[in-house]
Amino acid sequence: MKRVLTAVLSIASVGVLAACGSGPVPSGSSGGGGGGGQITMGFSQVGAESGWRTANTTSIQDAAKAADVNLKFSDANGEQENQISAIRSFVQQRVGVIAFSPVVRTGWDAVLLEAKNAGIPVILTDRAVDTQEKDVYKTFIGADFVQEGKWAGEWTAKEYASAPGPVNIVQLEGTTGSDPALERTTGFADAIKTNPNLKIIASQSGDFTRSGGKQVMEAFLKANPKIDMVFAQNDDMGLGAVEAIEAAGKKPGQDIKIVAIDATHDGMQATADGKFNFLVECNPLLGPQLMDIAKKVVAGEAVPARIVTKDQTFDQAQAKAALPDRKY
Template identity: 65%
Template sequence: MRGTKRFRLARPVAAALGAVLLVGGLAACGNSDTGGAADDGKITLGFSQVGAESGWRTANTTSVKEAAAAADIELKFDDAQQKQENQIKAIRNFIQQKVDVIAFSPVVESGWDTVLKEAKDADIPVILTDRAVDSADKSLYKTFLGSDFVKEGRLSGEWLLEQTKSATGPVNIVELQGTTGSAPANDRKKGFAEAIAANPNLSIVASQSGDFTRAGGKQVMEQFLKANPKIDVLFAHNDDMGLGALEAITAAGKVPGKDIIIITIDAVRDGMQALADGKFNFIAECSPLLGPQLMDLAKKVHAGEEVPPRIETEETTFTQEQAKEALPNRKY
């Protein structure tokens, strides 16, 4: 204190001031429970996106932004540019800003426990979207919203099994994997391998990451074609890598969809067009339109409601004729 002189408030003034402080204290307690900086009735959602590596991801970002606006949720958006360190930094920024809810699509599965513990300690609920984490502590996040990647890989493999059931000789498959260490890359590879194991004639002769990008798909497919004189099937973990591979296959003098069967996952518009044109042969859908469901979950976890630990999106598969039928009304 700067001086020793004391002041005594008159009793009515002191009582009024005490009431104001009490109300203010209660309001502050309410804010700390939700993690928000100010209780204006509007939820603030911090969302860290993987990046913009594909048409799927662009559609996913658009869905999240449009749904937030429609739900009157304030969105703090961050693009991690496919780097885990950027996502960890963004999540810590969200914690510092005292957002109400954090959601993110993890670049890779591992290495999240520390920052998720920080969010938990700050009483900010976390929602995983599109991609999961491999943390053993399930209390670090409220729920996962997204696809069953193992199922997508399995459906792709089962379709190939049906198409090659009469094959008497070896069927050589090359695989364009997604980003190394990511949930969709790990799970789609697993599901596909489990399915094709039912036919010993089917074998993966080369498998490498194209990082979910069109450029990566083209570059790796060029390497596959040089190293493997006989390729019967390409399994690409997403449409964009498959579209890049089309360029490499065509440049090598082969006909995509005929000389090499092409199976992809996602069903974005460019991929669906390639399927309708006969350049792709089969696509397992992975819907990017998660925005409305995410906003609904954000409201529920902010209100303290119980939500299922895993919520899967409804998806299907497409052949050429089905793609032709679906394309006119395709939203992405």
């Protein structure tokens, strides 16, 4: 009887321990397979739609290795549904922290609330979200997209300050509903209001891709016999516009001026070559900063709700000078 009782008590003890360990993993635990206090981060990327995004992904992956962060990486291929599924998977795996760059601004309330209820902190990178839920993410690391649009618009207003008549501008927008597309549009429009001659005669999404920018620009050229300038909301769409302009027998940078945002290596080269006229930077190398903030968040330290990355602008001469040392 004593042996039986001892066995029963042992089984009961194991059951109690198992039950205690089955609850939510506290924020900051290794989770998802990381051992020895190592942080596990679940990261959902928008996709690989541009040179900027590729550089951003590389920066995050390299920084995770350098910081000894166990990175679980998911590529959404530009689909919000894929990101939501990835985030739910990270919650189920009980990672220590979740970071993601949202495809669009809206539609995140439910999944963010799931992460919050599981005790897993969330960090937004590159793009922000609109949410009705409180305290569902710790911070947002990224550029000021409105300011980027304003810099592009201010250069445009200055460049055409003495234009004798209307200046026809076409706009290549980013992914519909995305944070940078919305805010760069707003910033640019606000800045060019200072010059009533500046007119946006056509605006359409090229989805932040080179092929999309080329296709939309081809349509613009067919529909509008006089185009003076292109505002491309990223380098890749601007490079697509260059191809379309050249195919139409015109010279980009001269017959039709181009202002773009990102300042990737290809965009810098186009500016140095005189095909782009002005370039606004959006630094993709967010990896080291993300890993530093993730460690603070997991440790329970207070972090700013908004962390703005530093960017700059380049004219053709500045791009030529900076190009040899460009890291992306």
